[in-house]
């Protein structure tokens with residue numbers, strides 16, 4: 001396990017987990033609002049949002065990877081100007097010759113022989129990020145949030161299968177309880193009516209299927225990324241750049257396909273403006289907020305996977321249920337039903353149970369994958 005850095009004395013592990021919980025709640029609410037507050041014909045392109053997310057995340061990761069390379073490099077002969085705050089180097093200039101060698105070194109790290117490994121989680125994450133928009137458009141924020149917790153189940157299953165993690169009986173029981181809680185919330189979903197102010201008609205079944213598929217990709221992509229990250233010495237931020245690079249092509253495919261499927265519309269749109277301005281048509285403040293929160297979430301997720309693990313990540317985001325739930329009541333007129341309350345409490349109980357300290361392995365059952 002890597003040495004865990006801290007922020008203001010608090011371990012980065014916990015800071016990133018709590019940050020992720022808050023980010024998840026915000027994303028669910030804002031994404032939902034950004035999709036349902038305008039008529040479908042006037043809403044922004046989800047595929048364009050996913051592409052923008054990858055471009056921004058990739059660029060930020062590249063800058064961080066470059067800065068970290070700067071810290072690692074030992075070139076005592078080069079003249080440097082260093083800006084440090086409390087002993088932490090914020091900025092350091094160096095000779096242009098060194099700058100070029102750093103670019104080359106970063107290039108070599110990004111295009112390392114094993115970079116192809118990131119193509120698998122990249123494709124899965126692009127599919128997942130697109131599915132999230134389908135789900136957010138067709139389910140109310142609170143139901144989406146609770147149902148999306150099923151990713152804990154898929155993550156645990158893939159952790160056992162791919163990472164050979166062993167889970168105690170209590171943990172498996174907590175996972176079952178989680179599935180039960182999500183089921184209860186889903187049953188009431190048909191009964192609870194969405195806010196009358198929302199102009200977009202929601203299709204709960206379509207939303208549920210999208211979340212179910214997103215849970216599958218979330219579990220597989222997260223565990224695969226963890227496996228690649230923890231089985232090689234490559235820097236987290238270099239891995240993130242690779243992830244974003246491999247995401248670009250799959251993120252472009254739905255955009256190209258949409259243009260190809262409606263060539264008349266595409267041609268009409270093209271006469272009105274350039275490709276980029278057409279792509280980001282209807283991108284209002286809420287669409288931008290959704291993308292920026294998603295970018296932030298992607299970066300925090302990477303930190304959580306590095307300093308904690310995927311299963312813990314899932315449970316941390318369960319906390320965001322409470323935040324989304326209260327916000328849905330306040331913002332979207334979400335009606336609290338008995339089933340929703342019971343289902344949400346079951347999910348929270350499962351979260352608590354899963355995080356109970358382990359008994360010694362001699363006492364507890366340990367189930368693992370047969371392989």
Ligand code: C5P
Pocket residue numbers: 057125126129151218219222225240243297298299301302
């Ligand atoms: O729902 P889940 O936690 O699986 O979502 C993970 C999100 O974090 C996805 O949007 C994915 O694109 C992003 N991510 C990232 N960088 C990583 C791992 C995940 O941007 N290294």
